[in-house]
Amino acid sequence: MPTPSFQLPDPMATLRNMLNGVYWPALAPESLTQPILPNANLGTILNVTYQNSSAPGTEQAILDKHSYGRQLGRLLDVVEEMIGPRLADGSASDAMNALDALYQEVQVIKDKSAAERCAGIAADLSLLRKSNRPEYDRTLDGLRKLLDDRANAGAREP
Numbered sequence: 215m216p217t218p219s220f221q222l223p224d225p226m227a228t229l230r231n232m233l234n235g236v237y238w239p240a241l242a243p244e245s246l247t248q249p250i251l252p253n254a255n256l257g258t259i260l261n262v263t264y265q266n267s268s269a270p271g272t273e274q275a276i277l278d279k280h281s282y283g284r285q286l287g288r289l290l291d292v293v294e295e296m297i298g299p300r301l302a303d304g305s306a307s308d309a310m311n312a313l314d315a316l317y318q319e320v321q322v323i324k325d326k327s328a329a330e331r332c333a334g335i336a337a338d339l340s341l342l343r344k345s346n347r348p349e350y351d352r353t354l355d356g357l358r359k360l361l362d363d364r365a366n367a368g369a370r371e372p
Contacts, residue, residue, distance in 0.1 A: 290317055 267273035276285075294317045300306040301314055342350040 287320070290320065 290313075293313060297306060297310045297313065300310055306314070339350065339353065342353060
């Protein structure tokens with residue numbers, strides 16, 4: 215029988231080379247550069263950072279204490295309070311109604327996030343109860359004291 219003109223690779227030699235680091239087949243490219251939406255304009259992008267500020271040191275100090283989200287949230291709370299009477303009596307402008315809709319959407323997101331954080335706290339307390347009972351008792355006592363202090367001080371509901 216004639217000998218074939220090609221030879222199949224020796225699987226054991228290939229395995230030895232792979233294990234010795236001599237040869238390892240590339241399963242994926244080492245780098246991949248591919249535009250997702252080439253030539254697409256998704257709108258103006260504006261990066262608001264302390265580097266865009268005329269007083270970057272001041273801006274960074276403010277951001278270290280209060281994020282842009284916190285600053286905008288506080289402004290939104292105040293504006294919502296100011297336009298509340300106009301919303302109630304039906305004399306609000308379209309812009310006021312749009313701002314109120316934004317405010318309501320933000321409140322839903324905040325409520326959902328708070329509920330998720332509370333669920334996380336409950337899960338952590340459950341774990342702590344099983345793994346470290348003294349720490350669980352200390353933490354629970356601290357939470358009870360905090361809640362009792364708020365109730366006794368007549369803390370208003372937000």
